[in-house]
Amino acid sequence: MKTALAVAPAALILLAGCTSTDGATGGAGAATGPLSTAPTGSGPAGSTTSTGTPGTSTSTGASATTSAGATPTALPTAFTDVNKTIDDGDLKESITVKRIARQLPWPAGYKASAQAYELVAVEMTWTPSKSYTIPIRKQDFDISTGSQFPNRVDPVVNDALTAAGWGLLPDQVASGDPVSGWVVFKVDPRNAPSLLLDYVRPAAQVSGGGTAFPAKTFSVQLVG
Numbered sequence: 001m002k003t004a005l006a007v008a009p010a011a012l013i014l015l016a017g018c019t020s021t022d023g024a025t026g027g028a029g030a031a032t033g034p035l036s037t038a039p040t041g042s043g044p045a046g047s048t049t050s051t052g053t054p055g056t057s058t059s060t061g062a063s064a065t066t067s068a069g070a071t072p073t074a075l076p077t078a079f080t081d082v083n084k085t086i087d088d089g090d091l092k093e094s095i096t097v098k099r100i101a102r103q104l105p106w107p108a109g110y111k112a113s114a115q116a117y118e119l120v121a122v123e124m125t126w127t128p129s130k131s132y133t134i135p136i137r138k139q140d141f142d143i144s145t146g147s148q149f150p151n152r153v154d155p156v157v158n159d160a161l162t163a164a165g166w167g168l169l170p171d172q173v174a175s176g177d178p179v180s181g182w183v184v185f186k187v188d189p190r191n192a193p194s195l196l197l198d199y200v201r202p203a204a205q206v207s208g209g210g211t212a213f214p215a216k217t218f219s220v221q222l223v224g
């Protein structure tokens with residue numbers, strides 16, 4: 001039997017045994033669609049082979065189409081392994097950061113953004129709590145580079161990645177089995193020597209009073 005939690009300060013109440021989802025903007029609402037069922041370890045389509053360089057691998061056959069009828073744009077074929085896990089002992093949930101892909105190509109028409117920002121994809125496995133109905137949400141992640149600008153999730157190439165066989169994580173997961181997939185961030189500046197993934201778990205309280213969990217930040221060094 002799961003214990004119901006309320007995410008503070010939002011008014012959304014998560015009832016025991018039920019899953020409620022909201023979009024990347026954080027507002028309460030009805031489910032936006034089925035959760036991803038990509039198996040653990042899923043990634044770009046094609047075979048994966050070691051390059052001989054520690055922490056990297058290559059995948060064949062990954063390409064993306066930025067718009068209907070456009071020429072396919074090659075996606076990265078080299079990945080940096082991370083393999084680090086955030087264990088939230090309070091809520092009994094975990095987030096495993098598997099690997100990252102840098103320098104994803106921007107769609108046509110984003111020339112200014114492509115010159116200033118880098119698209120970085122992070123592959124993760126989210127394992128929701130079996131004790132509380134509290135979601136793991138995309139909106140609670142960002143990448144720190146030392147820049148004053150927030151490096152948040154950006155869906156600009158999500159359609160292209162899906163077309164190329166890169167499984168994406170849903171906006172949130174509140175219950176069920178572990179879910180694996182990619183999340184793309186717009187990062188300032190390009191080619192930053194240090195990338196730190198921050199997960200800010202929101203404050204939550206057992207529905208009806210009782211135990212409260214303050215907000216907490218977990219960090220994983222991706223590069224540097």
